[in-house]
Amino acid sequence: MRRRRTYRLTGGLAAAGLVLLGIPPAAAQEQGGLETQLRFSQRLTQEDGTLSTTTGLGVTLSSRTRTEAFLFSVDSGLEQDFDGSALQQKDPRLILSYSRESLSSALAADFSYRQSDVDALSEDDDISDGVLRLDEGLLKRYSGNLSLQLGRDAPFGATVDLGYSAKTYSETSDPDLLDEESVNATVALRFDLDPRISAGLRSSFSETDRDDPGQDTDSASIGGTLDFGVTKTLSTNAYLGYSRVTKSTPGFPEDVQKGLAYTLSFTELRPNGDLSGSLGSDIDEAGRRPPARLDRSLELPSGALRAGVGLSTSEDDDLRPLLSFSYDRGLKRGTFGVKLDQAFSTDSDGEEALNSDFRVTYRQELTPLSSLQAGVVLRDTDFVDDANTDSRKLQLDLVYRHALAEDWNLVGGYSHSISDKSDEDRDHSSKVFIGLEKATRWRF
Template structure:
C-alpha cells in the first residue's frame, strides 16, 4: 500500500466509524477534568508525579498479518502515578500505571478494556559501609494490542518479535546486599527472580518460564592499584515447554583489576562453569569447562581505547570472543564504537559490534546507534541479534519540533538452525508541539515491516495523535 492510499483509507474509516466522536468526547472529559497541581521546587524529600496521555491510533494492519484483516482504531488513555521519597541515606519509589482503552478491532466485540497494569516498588539504602537494594515489579499485557517494537527489552531474546493473541504476566524481583565497602575485604549477595506466564496464546514459543539467579561474592582490595572479586553464581531455569526443560548453570570465577599506570587498566578473569539440563524425554546434558578473559583499557588525550578477549560456556558449548573499542569526543558531538568477532561451538564465526554517535546541529541533532551481539537465548539456542536506529531532530521554533527516525531489529539463528530469522524495520515521522506550558501534542506516521522465515512478509501503516502532560508535587 502506498502512503497516499493508506491515508485515503484512514479518512474513509474515520467517516464510517461513528464511535470515534464518542471516543473523542470521552477523552476530552478525562483530559479537561484534571487541573495542575502546585508544589515547591525543594530537592529531595517527597515527590509526587501524576501523568496522563491520550493517544488515538489508526492502523491498517496492527497484527502485521500477511493478509490484513482490516483497520484497527485505538484510543489509549494512560494514567500514571509515581511517589519518590528521598533522604540522605535512603530512597523509596512507587510507580503505578495503567491503560483505559477504547478499541475498534477486526474480529473483536470488546470495545472497552483496562489493560497494561504496571506496579513497580523499589528501595535503596546507601550507608557509610554497606548498600541495600530491593526491586519488585509486575506487569500484565493483552498481546492482542501489544506492539513488540514498542516494548522491546534492552536484551533481545528469541521471543522478542513474536506477535500473538492472549495475555502475558511478568513478575520481577531483585534483592542486593553488600557490606564492607570501605574495608579491605567486603561481602555481598545478589538475588534475581523472574516469572513469566502466558495464557490463551498460540505460538509454541510462548510458554511459562521461571528464572532465578543467586550470586554470592567477596571483594578484595589487594593493594592501592589492584582489586579482586571472587564470585559463585547459580542460575536455575524452568520452562513449561514441550520437553519440560530444567537447566542449572553454576559458575565460580575470580576477577582482577590492575592499574598498570595512571592511564592504563588491565582486567582479567578466570573461572569454571557447569551447565546441566534435563527434560522429559528423558535426557541429561552436561557441558562444563574453563571460562575467563583479559582486557586492556587506556585513557587517551581524547577519549579511550581498549581490547578484550574472552571465552565462555553455555548450554550450546564454548564461545570465544574478541573485540576492540574506541570512544572520543568530536567538535559537534561524540562517538563510541566497538568491533569484534564471536566463534561458537557450531563452527560459525559472526561479526559483533556497537556504535553510538551524536552530532549536534545549530537547530537540531542527529543520533545513530547499533548493537550486534551473539548470545544463548533462554530457550538454549544460539541467536544473533541486531538493533539499529537513526534519528534526525529539527527544532522549528520554541514551541515545535520535527523528528524523523528509522529503527531496525533482527533476530537470527547463530547455531544449528532452530530459530526462525525475523527482521522488522520501522520508519517514524513525528511532529511535536507545546500546546501550553504543561500540555504537549505529538502527531505523525509510522510504517512497519516484518519478514520471518517460513511465515512470509507483511507491513502496516499507522497515523497517531497524542496529547499528554505530567505535573509534579514536591514537599
C-alpha cells in the same frame, strides 16, 4: 506435563503502565524532597482499519538525598474500540526501586513489571535475552533484583546479588513461545592487597525453568579474580574459574558441559574517552564460547561516539563478528542519534541465534512551541540452525507535538511496520493517531 517450579518475591504488585509522554520517570532532580509527576493523555487511533480511543494515566513518585534514592512509577492505558468490544487495559508498566548507601555499605533493590505485544520493539529489551518472535498476543515481563555491599571502605569486602525474572505469554499461536522463569545468585569476596592490587573469590548460580517441552538450564561457576592498577589510567582484570552447565530437555538425557573458564580484560582512561578490551572463554547454553572484544568511546565537541567489535564462535564453531556502534549529536535545535548492537542468544528450546538491533532517531524543534520526531528501528534474528525460521521487523515512526496552554500538548503521529519471516510473505501494519496529553509536577 512437567510441573514448573515457582519462585516468589515479597511485596505487592500494583497496576502498571504505559509511558505516554516524553518525560522520563527518573528525571534528574535536586537533592532532597519528594517530587510527584502526574500524566494524562487521550488519543484517537486508527490501526489497520480499526478505530479506537485510549485514555492514559500515570504517576511517578521520586526522592533523592545524599544517601537514599526512591522511585515509584506506574502507567497504564484503557483502550476502547468503536466496534463495541469490551474495554481493555493497554500496556501496563510498573517500576519500583530503592537504594541506600553509606561509607561502608550499600543496599539496592528494584522490581519491574510490564506488558506489551509479543512483537513490540522496545528500547528496554536486552537483545541477548531471547529472540524476536512475530506473533499475535501479549508478553508479560517480571524482574526483581537485590544487591548488598559490605566493607566498601575496608580492605576486605563482600557483595551479594540476587535476581529473579519471568516471561509469560497469552493469546499466542506460536508453539515455541514458552513461559519461563529464572533465578540467579552471586556471592563475591574482595581482598585489597595494596592500593593497586585487589584479589577476590566469586561464586554464582542460575536456573532457568521453561514450560514443557522447553529446555531447562542450570549453571554454576566458582573462581578467583585479580584486579591490578598498572598506572593511574590503565587497569587490568583477570578471572580464572570452573563452570558447569546442565541442560534438561524432555525425552533426552541430561547434557552436562563443564570445564575451565577465564577472562582477561583491560581499561585505559583517556582524556577524550575510554579504551577497553577483553579475551576469554566460558560455557553457556550453546556450549563453550571464546569471546574477544575491543571497545572505544570518544567525547566529541558536539556529541559522543562509541564503537566496538567482537569475535565469538557459535555452536557450529564458525567464528562470527559482533558489532556495536552508537553516535549521539546535539544539533542547533534538536538531536540526532544512531545505534547498532549485536549479540548471541537462545530461544526457549535452547536454539542459538544472532540478534541485531539498529536504531536511528531524530528530533527537531520547528518553533518554540512545536517539534517533530522521527525514528527507524530494525530488529533481526538469524538462527544458527537453518532449520529454524529467521525473523525481521522494521518500524518507522513520525510524531508531531505542539505545546498548548497550561502544560497541555497536542500530539499526532504515524507509524508503519513491516514484519518478515524467511518462509512467509511480509506483513504490513499502519497506525495513525491524534490526541492531547498533559504532565504536571509538584515538589514537596
